[in-house]
Structures are given as C-alpha cells and as structure tokens.
Amino acid sequence: MDFSNLLSMAPEIWQASLETALMLGIGLTVAIVLGGPLGIVLFLTQPGQLWAHRALNGVLGWLVNLVRSFPFIILMVSLVPLTRLLVGSTIGPVAAAVPLSFAAIPYFARLVEQTLREVPRGVLEAAEAMGASPWQIIRKVLINEARAGLVSSLTILTISFLSYSAVAGVVGGGGIGDLAIRYGYYRFQTDVMLAMVALLVVLVQLIQWLGARLAKALDKR
Template identity: 60%
Template sequence: MLPESLISLLPELNKAFLETIYMVGISLVVAIIVGLPLGVLLFVTDRGLFLENVRLKQVVGFVVNMVRSIPFIILLVALLPLTNLLTGTTIGPTAASVSLSVAAIPFFARIVETSLREIDKGVIQAAVAVGATPWMIIKEVLVPEARHGILQGITITTISLVAYSAMAGIVGGGGIGDLAIRFGYYRYDNTVMVTTVVILICLVQLIQFSGDYLSKVLDKR
C-alpha cells in the first residue's frame, strides 16, 4: 500500500513527469534539427574530404567544444537572460528547454561526427568519382551509412537530457527534478526522493530499450 504522502502527491508526480517529457522532447527535436547538420559540417570540412575547409572546421569545432566544456548548471544560469528574451520567463519547462537545447546541440553534433567517421572512406570516394554533388553525397551516402550510429546518438542524447532536465529543477525548471527538490529535499521526504529516482530510472531504461530496438531494426549492415 502506498504511503499517504505519496498518494496525495500523485497529481504532482503526473504533472512533473509530463513536464519532463515536454522539456526533453523540445530539446531533442532542436538538437536533431541543429546538431545533425552541424555534425555533418564538422565531418565534411575536415582534411581530405570533399568540402575541406580547415579554418571553418577549427572555428566550428572550437565553439562546439567551448559549449560542451561548460558544466550544465553554470550554462543554465548563464543563459537566463537569453531564456527570458526567448520565452518571456526564466522558470518553467519551456524556459528550461532553452538551456537544455543549447547543451544538447554540440553534444549530439559530436556524436554525429563520430558516426560519420566510421564510414568506409572508399564509399565516399566512389560517390565523388561518379560526379555526385556534395548534397547528394550527404543525403544518399553519409546519412544512410551512419544511420545506426546516429540513432544510437539520439538515444544517448535523450538519456543525457533526462539527467539535465532533473538538474533544471534547481532553478525552478519544473519536471521531476523540481518535484524532488521541493517535496523531497526541502521537506526531508525520503519517500518522494526515492519515488522520483525510481521514475527516472524506469524512464531511462525505457528510452535505452526503445533506442536499441530501433537501432537493430534499422541497421542493415
């Protein structure tokens, strides 16, 4: 039988869970939309490839590494002015999605770049030899060949976003982390703390299982 404190908190738990899904969903979509082409750019501008541009590669790589090197809690606070500008507020799941997106974009971009590096260079050279345009090579060769690694990267990014979203509760970002802090930490309610941890573990396991399953289905190697 559930403790009374937990039963009374069920509506809050449901709301917090949906807020977490909302934050992670928005941030993941932004990370894919921006991070995928950014990762491709990092790869194709490298030495010896069809869009070689060492200076551009260095600049983009520096920016990506700079954002990735900032601890998320510091990035969360540093981006509060930008968050307020874009959303009109600095609290709530929509506001937290701004910082989550900024953190996820370079993270996913590097995963995409790593996945593309696993492609046999002979496949790319063959595409160049038959006169394929850069866009055709990216669309018809690079992305399909790296599909398995990119999908695994999406899974890893999603799990990281779940962890980051919990941290966003420190500044009132909403979600399960916010609930754990307000009801578990501040009120010294261990039942709430344990419950939120169990929910996060189950969510991460579900994401990992789904990602692994889709990766196996789509892997044609």
C-alpha cells in the same frame, strides 16, 4: 515507502513527467535540427573530406568545445538574459528548455561527427566517382549508412539530457527533478525522492531499450 502518499500525489507526478517530456522534446528537436547539420559540417570540413576547410573546421570545433566545457548549471545561469528575451520568463519547463537546447546542439554535433567517421571512406569515394552531388552524398550515403549509429547517438543524448532536465528542476525548471527536490529534500519526504529516482531509472531503461531496438532494426550489417 508510503504508497498512499505517492498515490495522492499522482496528479503532481504526472504533471512533473509532462514537464520533463516537454523540456526533452524541445531540447532534442533543436539538437536534431541544428546540431545534426552542424555535426555533418564538422565531419565534411575535416582534411580529406568533401568540403575540406581547415580554418572553418577549427573555428566550429573550438565553438563546440567551448559550449561543452560549461557545467550545465553554470550555463543555465549564464543564459538567463537570453532565456528571458526568448520566452519572457526564467522559470518553467519552456524556459529551462532554452539552456537545454543550447547545450544539446554541440553535444549532438560531436556525436554525429563521430558517428559519420565510421562510414567507410570507400563508400563516399564511390558516390563521388558516380557523379553524386554533395546533397545526394549527404542524404543517400552518409546519413543512410550511419543511420543506426545516429539513432544510438540520439539515444545517448536523450538519456544524458534526462539527467540535465532534473538539474533544471533545481532552479525552477519544473519536472521530475523539481518534484524530488521540493518534497524529498526541502520537506524531508524521502519516499517521494526515492520514487522519483525509480521513475528516472525506469525512463532511462525504456529509452535505452527502444533506442537499441531501433538501431538494430536500421543496422545494415
């Protein structure tokens, strides 16, 4: 591996890392703001839950599964008109964040729904018996009891969408994936591609470590 070549590319590698961070930051923020509440609604509208509504749950579940069934590269292409409408461009990290966000919402919603299922039913029934309002049950019981699992779910989402951001680089999204393709594939600079893969591995390990530590700290068991 030519370290002098990699050293000379340090500014480009730093810029690519910032672009990846921007894509992830936007996508994860949208996932938390929209996908989190959607996951809560999916859970609470199930039969036997606080807002049980079979029809609404079925429709929301179908929509979530529909979006999740699209391969990410196809989803990106399908959302080109929407991306251009929202950000005025189809290239760059902000433009790539649009399909990333669109894919992250149902992905995180399902993770949230599965995490909330692990909250003991007796805890919810006790809160209801004490006269807690739906908002109090959601905020002080559901989210509080499931916070360690929610952090683990967010960790899974972050790692998954780090790889998605690399795919976005192939179609002009920028970031680490774009750098690896431009230099490692088109210019046959294998050392650059290997360095970018190593960087992604380090990032995944760091995210997993931080997520596991935080989840352990929040775990009440």
